[in-house]
Amino acid sequence: MADQVESLVEHGNIWFPDAAGSMATKVDFLYSVTMWVSVVIFVAMFLVGLYFVIKYKRSAINQKAESHVTDNVRLELAWSFIPFVLLMILFAWSFRDYLDLVIAPPDAQEIKVVAKKWLWEVEYPELNMKALNEIVVPVSTPIKLTMTATDVLHSLFIPNFRVKRDIIPNRYSTLWFEAIKPGVFQLFCTEFCGDGHSEMIGIVRVLSEPDYQEWLLAGSEDESIPLDELGKKLYVSKACNTCHSIDGTDMVGPTWKGLFNSDRNLQSGEVVTADDNYIRESIVYPQVKLVSGYQPVMPAYAGLLSDRDIDGIIAYIKTLK
Amino acid sequence: MGDHSNSNVSFYKASSGIKSWLYTLDHKRIGLMYLGLILLGFLVGGLMATLLRFELLSPEKLLLTAKQYNQVFTLHGAVMVFLFVIPSIPAAFGNFLLPLQIGAKDVAFPRLNLLSLYIYFLGALMMVAAIFMGSVDTGWTFYTPYSISSDTSVVMTVLGAFVLGFSSILTGVNFIATIHKMRAPGMTWFKMPLFCWSLYATAIIQVLATPVLAITLLLLALERLIGVGIFDPALGGDPVLFEHFFWFYSHPAVYIMILPAMGVMNELVTTFCKKNIFGYRLIAYSSIAIAAISFVVWGHHLFVSGQSYFANMLFSLITFLVAIPSAIKVFNWLATMYKGSISITAPFLYFLWFLFMFSVGGFTGVVLGSLSLDVHLHDTYYVVAHFHYVMMGGVVMAFLGALHYWWPKMTGKLYNEPMAKFAAVLIFIGFNWVFFVQFLMGSKGMPRRYYTYLDQFQPYHIISTIGSWVLLAAFLLVAYIFIRSLRKGEPAPNNPWGGLTLEWHISSPPTLENFEKIPVIKHDPYDYERMPIP
Ligand SMILES: [Cu+2]
Ligand SMILES: [Cu+2]
Numbered sequence: 001m002a003d004q005v006e007s008l009v010e011h012g013n014i015w016f017p018d019a020a021g022s023m024a025t026k027v028d029f030l031y032s033v034t035m036w037v038s039v040v041i042f043v044a045m046f047l048v049g050l051y052f053v054i055k056y057k058r059s060a061i062n063q064k065a066e067s068h069v070t071d072n073v074r075l076e077l078a079w080s081f082i083p084f085v086l087l088m089i090l091f092a093w094s095f096r097d098y099l100d101l102v103i104a105p106p107d108a109q110e111i112k113v114v115a116k117k118w119l120w121e122v123e124y125p126e127l128n129m130k131a132l133n134e135i136v137v138p139v140s141t142p143i144k145l146t147m148t149a150t151d152v153l154h155s156l157f158i159p160n161f162r163v164k165r166d167i168i169p170n171r172y173s174t175l176w177f178e179a180i181k182p183g184v185f186q187l188f189c190t191e192f193c194g195d196g197h198s199e200m201i202g203i204v205r206v207l208s209e210p211d212y213q214e215w216l217l218a219g220s221e222d223e224s225i226p227l228d229e230l231g232k233k234l235y236v237s238k239a240c241n242t243c244h245s246i247d248g249t250d251m252v253g254p255t256w257k258g259l260f261n262s263d264r265n266l267q268s269g270e271v272v273t274a275d276d277n278y279i280r281e282s283i284v285y286p287q288v289k290l291v292s293g294y295q296p297v298m299p300a301y302a303g304l305l306s307d308r309d310i311d312g313i314i315a316y317i318k319t320l321k
Numbered sequence: 322m323g324d325h326s327n328s329n330v331s332f333y334k335a336s337s338g339i340k341s342w343l344y345t346l347d348h349k350r351i352g353l354m355y356l357g358l359i360l361l362g363f364l365v366g367g368l369m370a371t372l373l374r375f376e377l378l379s380p381e382k383l384l385l386t387a388k389q390y391n392q393v394f395t396l397h398g399a400v401m402v403f404l405f406v407i408p409s410i411p412a413a414f415g416n417f418l419l420p421l422q423i424g425a426k427d428v429a430f431p432r433l434n435l436l437s438l439y440i441y442f443l444g445a446l447m448m449v450a451a452i453f454m455g456s457v458d459t460g461w462t463f464y465t466p467y468s469i470s471s472d473t474s475v476v477m478t479v480l481g482a483f484v485l486g487f488s489s490i491l492t493g494v495n496f497i498a499t500i501h502k503m504r505a506p507g508m509t510w511f512k513m514p515l516f517c518w519s520l521y522a523t524a525i526i527q528v529l530a531t532p533v534l535a536i537t538l539l540l541l542a543l544e545r546l547i548g549v550g551i552f553d554p555a556l557g558g559d560p561v562l563f564e565h566f567f568w569f570y571s572h573p574a575v576y577i578m579i580l581p582a583m584g585v586m587n588e589l590v591t592t593f594c595k596k597n598i599f600g601y602r603l604i605a606y607s608s609i610a611i612a613a614i615s616f617v618v619w620g621h622h623l624f625v626s627g628q629s630y631f632a633n634m635l636f637s638l639i640t641f642l643v644a645i646p647s648a649i650k651v652f653n654w655l656a657t658m659y660k661g662s663i664s665i666t667a668p669f670l671y672f673l674w675f676l677f678m679f680s681v682g683g684f685t686g687v688v689l690g691s692l693s694l695d696v697h698l699h700d701t702y703y704v705v706a707h708f709h710y711v712m713m714g715g716v717v718m719a720f721l722g723a724l725h726y727w728w729p730k731m732t733g734k735l736y737n738e739p740m741a742k743f744a745a746v747l748i749f750i751g752f753n754w755v756f757f758v759q760f761l762m763g764s765k766g767m768p769r770r771y772y773t774y775l776d777q778f779q780p781y782h783i784i785s786t787i788g789s790w791v792l793l794a795a796f797l798l799v800a801y802i803f804i805r806s807l808r809k810g811e812p813a814p815n816n817p818w819g820g821l822t823l824e825w826h827i828s829s830p831p832t833l834e835n836f837e838k839i840p841v842i843k844h845d846p847y848d849y850e851r852m853p854i855p
Contacts (some may be wrong), residue, residue, distance in 0.1 A: 084645055098692035190769075
């Protein structure tokens, strides 16, 4: 199972990242056609302009224009009508592709996505599983994401598939894609949503059919690894790292370095010791005890982390002295 | 000022003292004061842009935190749009030149004109106040519900933009009345310089569209202050409605910005080719066509917002239609150069830069108007590059062209032409250096408004940032050239370029009354064949 996220820059051509979605080649093709037609027209205009500037450059101060023609109906009709025709072709073509791009096939497999500051909650209704910042899908299967947001606008963008859709609180938006090859692909938030907007990124893991079956059997969790290593993995995979540092830098949330057993000043004025219970509560119900000097922006992880996960994170925090 | 006894002295000398400026009703002085404030706005917005580009040298923190970065890009956008680009050409050059070009002594409502300057000043002050009251971090688009929940001073900024809107409306009303009522005898609609046509089309949009922005911003302020629940989904409101309202103004606003720039282009091409404009009527009509169509394309900003497929189809179609009049203008300018007597001066270089960059902006705009392509490109750096090519490559180039072209008329001083040409070349290089690479990184998938980014995008960002230093140096050079001209420039003749429109018939700088006696118009404005060059 490849773990490396595919580079957008190194793969693909100089315009686009690698085409990994079923619609991507269509989009790229239309782009190339539009671009090359534009380039030809642009270069033609450029050369005409350049020729005029050189040819008709004023050489004597009082030199007059050679001709004073101000109208040429045929010419003007031509340069109104030809762009019109070209644009209408582009319009019809892009609209046809667009419909394919946005209307999901009826048999698409459904995955639910909840976007919140600044992470993606992914839920597989048929599998009864939840995950964060990672969407796992089988290759060559149409997938339909049903998405909503809990706070502000977000937008889900997967460059390799050429798909994007805004996500709006109190509404469902949908987006569909079909991966044409296995790999790990980048996923971005593209609607500005505040301090962590540029870190609200995730991945789409496309698995071959056998790998996917294996993934289904394994479930999402690995029982064998030691607690503190599990915590270390979760720190990244559950997006704690978008707000908490482990090296002492202050980010949206307090650093975890030296957190365990230290005295915490709460907004209520109380001072408490950061023991196991405090940390557990801070993760599950973060709004109950707010650390002074920070905004109440941490999402509640109740239901998103298993007991073992939480134990893992606590064990990991203990190692950060 | 009531004293007109000496009608031969320039409007600078007609009266003196600070009060003679603060209370002036003279359109020329008002135009100049606008120019000063607008240039100040451009300086502030430009320095912010340089700061943003610097921060983007690395995905790590260099100078700004994420929040500060978000505040700076918001202010860069808001300052550039509301304080610089929207008022730039109409309020500064329009005020100074509209009466001169139509042979009038002033605009129709001089007092209203002064009022709109003061309102602009008030709005600008409110925006500055907002910076010190916690700044804003919502993006200049103020999308809800983020703008409702943000802890920055959104209300103050939004009210600042609200106030600025009134200045824009009043200027628009004033220009419409002026153009209808104050044209010199004999100047029929089709004998009017095309710059005035473009101001007319712009004024119509200003008057019709700005109130919508005003209402939207007011509702947003109310939403924050008392929670009326129109846009806030937590109260059952609809954030997409806000996007519609916002773009219902802000798309036409794009044409408020670009139309006057196109107007300037007509003046530059005729004067520096010594030739009548090709297709006068087509250009005039296409200004009006653009103004009209611009009201019904706003939905192209919402292609991925969840707008219905049918609406998307219509907006895409109409967006393509608005490209046609713009293309026609470009072809007409090219045709005007045919068999002209072309003099390559600094302002004419800016004319050429506009042609080049506006075309790039136009072609990429067509790409973005295509539904299936926009889904991928929306909210990436491709869009950032596209609108900078239109706004900066278009409007700012025309603005610079206008500044060089009318500088001798406005100040009575000449500037150093070889140096100005050199600066113009530097601007061209710097601009393309900064922005061209942004198309590439955008289509590769780099989202906009990102404080940090994947390491793989760093080479693109570094190239762009180095370009921003070239561009900064070029602008500083331009500033130096004009400051030097003010201090040491030689006196300008009345008609340094051999222009035909009325402002070149009068002294540089003009007298308070502009014209000794109101001219009577018999010729087309750019009729180099029959009219003697004054
Ligand atoms: Cu976001
Ligand atoms: Cu628009």
